[in-house]
Amino acid sequence: MDNIGHKTVYEPDRFIKMGSFASWKEMAISLFQSRELIWRLFVRDFSAKYRQSLLGILWALLNPIITVGIFVFLNRAGILNIGETSVPYPVFALIGLSIYGIFATGLSVCSNSIIGAGSMVVKINFPKISLVIASMGQSVVDFLVRLALVIILFIIYGIAPQWTFLIFPFTVLPLVLLTLGLGLILSLLAGVFRDVIHLVSFFTTLFLFMMPVLYPAPPAGIFAALNAWNPLSHLIVGCRDILISGSFSDSHSFLWASAFSIFLFLISWRIFFISESRIAERV
Amino acid sequence: MKNDTVIKVENVSKKYSRELKHTMLYGIQDISKNAVGLSSCPERLRGGEFWALDDVSFEIKRGETIGIIGANGSGKSTLLKLLNGIFMPDKGRIEIKGRVGALIEVGAGFHPMLTGRENIYINGSILGMSKKEIDKKFDEIVDFANIGDFIDSPVKHYSSGMYVRLGFAVAVHSEPDILLIDEVLAVGDMAFQLKCMEKIKEMQDRGVSIVFVSHNLDSVVGVCQYALCLKAGQVKAIGNSSSVVSEYRTMILNKDMTTKDLLNLKRTPYKLVEITAIQLQGSNGEEKDVLETGGKLILRISFFAHKRIQKPVFGVAIYKSDGTYIYACNTKYDNIEVPDLEDEGFITYTIPRLNLLSGTYLLTVGILEEKISAFYDLWEKACQFNVVTHLHDHGMFYLEHLWDVQNIKN
Numbered sequence: 001m002d003n004i005g006h007k008t009v010y011e012p013d014r015f016i017k018m019g020s021f022a023s024w025k026e027m028a029i030s031l032f033q034s035r036e037l038i039w040r041l042f043v044r045d046f047s048a049k050y051r052q053s054l055l056g057i058l059w060a061l062l063n064p065i066i067t068v069g070i071f072v073f074l075n076r077a078g079i080l081n082i083g084e085t086s087v088p089y090p091v092f093a094l095i096g097l098s099i100y101g102i103f104a105t106g107l108s109v110c111s112n113s114i115i116g117a118g119s120m121v122v123k124i125n126f127p128k129i130s131l132v133i134a135s136m137g138q139s140v141v142d143f144l145v146r147l148a149l150v151i152i153l154f155i156i157y158g159i160a161p162q163w164t165f166l167i168f169p170f171t172v173l174p175l176v177l178l179t180l181g182l183g184l185i186l187s188l189l190a191g192v193f194r195d196v197i198h199l200v201s202f203f204t205t206l207f208l209f210m211m212p213v214l215y216p217a218p219p220a221g222i223f224a225a226l227n228a229w230n231p232l233s234h235l236i237v238g239c240r241d242i243l244i245s246g247s248f249s250d251s252h253s254f255l256w257a258s259a260f261s262i263f264l265f266l267i268s269w270r271i272f273f274i275s276e277s278r279i280a281e282r283v
Numbered sequence: 284m285k286n287d288t289v290i291k292v293e294n295v296s297k298k299y300s301r302e303l304k305h306t307m308l309y310g311i312q313d314i315s316k317n318a319v320g321l322s323s324c325p326e327r328l329r330g331g332e333f334w335a336l337d338d339v340s341f342e343i344k345r346g347e348t349i350g351i352i353g354a355n356g357s358g359k360s361t362l363l364k365l366l367n368g369i370f371m372p373d374k375g376r377i378e379i380k381g382r383v384g385a386l387i388e389v390g391a392g393f394h395p396m397l398t399g400r401e402n403i404y405i406n407g408s409i410l411g412m413s414k415k416e417i418d419k420k421f422d423e424i425v426d427f428a429n430i431g432d433f434i435d436s437p438v439k440h441y442s443s444g445m446y447v448r449l450g451f452a453v454a455v456h457s458e459p460d461i462l463l464i465d466e467v468l469a470v471g472d473m474a475f476q477l478k479c480m481e482k483i484k485e486m487q488d489r490g491v492s493i494v495f496v497s498h499n500l501d502s503v504v505g506v507c508q509y510a511l512c513l514k515a516g517q518v519k520a521i522g523n524s525s526s527v528v529s530e531y532r533t534m535i536l537n538k539d540m541t542t543k544d545l546l547n548l549k550r551t552p553y554k555l556v557e558i559t560a561i562q563l564q565g566s567n568g569e570e571k572d573v574l575e576t577g578g579k580l581i582l583r584i585s586f587f588a589h590k591r592i593q594k595p596v597f598g599v600a601i602y603k604s605d606g607t608y609i610y611a612c613n614t615k616y617d618n619i620e621v622p623d624l625e626d627e628g629f630i631t632y633t634i635p636r637l638n639l640l641s642g643t644y645l646l647t648v649g650i651l652e653e654k655i656s657a658f659y660d661l662w663e664k665a666c667q668f669n670v671v672t673h674l675h676d677h678g679m680f681y682l683e684h685l686w687d688v689q690n691i692k693n
Contacts, residue, residue, distance in 0.1 A: 010377040012325040040408040048396040120392035
């Protein structure tokens with residue numbers, strides 16, 4: 001980053017005056033230049049989180065194991081009727097929960113990332129988007145740990161995934177972008193209204209039960225109608241399909257949900273970039 | 284290259300709102316407007332808003348250093364944050380050439396659980412250094428911070444001094460073209476402060492431009508060629524650092540006086556009355572500049588009045604040699620009716636028992652007009668004296684005191 005001779009101008013409504021091409025270009029350059037910082041912040045959060053912990057990263061497993069355990073119990077005891085799943089229920093539920101975790105954990109850490117960074121937001125000028133992206137890394141790591149458990153279960157139950165599961169990293173990308181898109185906006189809003197943090201934890205719990213995470217998508221009824229319009233639901237189902245069967249059950253819905261995610265991310269990124277200095281005044 | 288303007292601030296204003304309620308409401312309004320590509324009309328004040336910075340302009344060239352002084356809340360830190368791009372101005376324009384290094388809060392971004400080594404890398408990348416640059420500078424940073432074996436301990440075990448040293452070390456080694464410093468050096472011990480000053484001098488010689496915010500007026504005069512004095516967000520004085528600092532000092536002495544009055548007075552072709560001599564005398568009236576704690580101080584102030592001056596006020600202020608402001612009084616506060624001044628004459632100011640402990644002190648003497656809103660003449664720190672003492676007591680003053688040990692029962 002050699003900035004010698006580089007001229008920076010600060011003025012009101014800078015991005016409006018710049019014109020959209022120049023400002024998108026600046027956004028892209030700034031994001032590209034932040035890659036090392038994002039990595040550092042990610043490593044910082046990661047190592048600080050587990051430094052004084054005995055189980056360390058294994059904590060990421062505890063929550064899904066308990067939740068899945070409860071549902072397996074409720075299912076076996078006949079209290080809940082989950083219905084038929086294509087793979088044994090514990091595998092099905094753990095995959096669903098792991099994928100949903102990318103969204104739930106991601107949204108929670110992203111919305112906290114700016115206000116959690118403390119005085120550095122107000123005292124140092126750096127691309128604040130790196131805080132949000134770096135914290136998103138936490139939820140991806142949690143997911144990878146859970147994925148390891150899923151693979152172990154695959155082996156235990158003797159399930160052989162289709163080779164097409166190799167495209168999974170690409171199918172999970174829209175989900176990451178959707179989470180980031182919402183996370184960017186929520187991290188800004190949380191800077192102004194702290195209520196956002198509580199709302200996020202409320203809605204992520206609500207969504208867990210509303211969407212086909214722990215149970216297969218219902219063919220009809222009010223949830224089916226709601227989920228048909230919910231891009232998050234399509235992304236989760238799509239990702240799970242790829243892991244279990246290697247093909248989409250509803251590729252059309254997955255595609256529009258992905259397109260929506262990319263669009264949302266771009267819009268949020270833009271809003272975040274324009275407003276980050278205003279948030280610094282208000283954190 | 285030498286005459287390149289690196290910072291150009293043109294008519295910059297910044298508004299704040301007084302209440303949190305407004306802050307939240309206006310914040311959402313502005314962001315929504317910007318998000319759909321509309322201007323947030325930042326140049327208009329809404330209810331509950333005020334200008335924290337009002338029409339500030341200045342320029343700094345390569346290698347120049349400017350000090351920013353002013354009372355708390357006068358807008359110094361806001362100005363620094365605008366220069367750093369943390370906030371955007373609401374009016375005006377700021378142009379910056381080159382890489383900016385900021386020491387607005389040292390160690391901001393340090394993670395208490397992580398080691399000094401890890402934090403150097405994190406802080407370095409926040410300040411825009413690449414891993415390669417940090418690797419190259421790492422030993423230098425550790426050496427400068429002088430934290431030795433603690434480099435691999437979590438920074439939460441560091442003393443506040445070590446914390447500041449590490450933060451400062453990283454910031455100055457990020458090789459900025461422009462360095463912004465906000466009153467951070469006050470934390471370290473004497474040795475480290477000197478080291479910082481040396482480093483700052485070295486950077487100045489290399490052509491780094493520095494913006495230096497400080498309450499320590501002596502260090503502003505020492506470090507900066509130029510100074511800018513802010514009052515309630517407005518530039519009250521700008522120019523040569525020593526003259527701006529002395530104007531600021533008189534402003535503090537006379538809160539009601541505006542700089543305009545002061546400048547007008549200074550610009551009068553001749554003074555209506557001037558101080559012609561200040562003489563310090565010991566107990567027996569002999570001239571001396573070494574006094575003893577508990578002894579008598581007599582100050583003889585001679586003047587010459589070109590015109591008849593009605594109801595003048597004499598004032599005296601005492602400073603410690605490091606610039607600490609100790610005491611000031613004037614004849615008006617003491618309800619002394621000074622006769623009209625005509626031609627020449629002198630008055631004396633006596634401290635019967637000088638309670639100062641050993642050290643070097645400076646005296647400022649002035650003649651003010653009736654409402655003490657402007658000076659006829661002012662001798663700033665014109666007279667120096669030393670105090671010696673036979674006491675073992677420490678500090679600046681001897682304070683009268685009693686001990687009572689009667690209640691200890693054996």
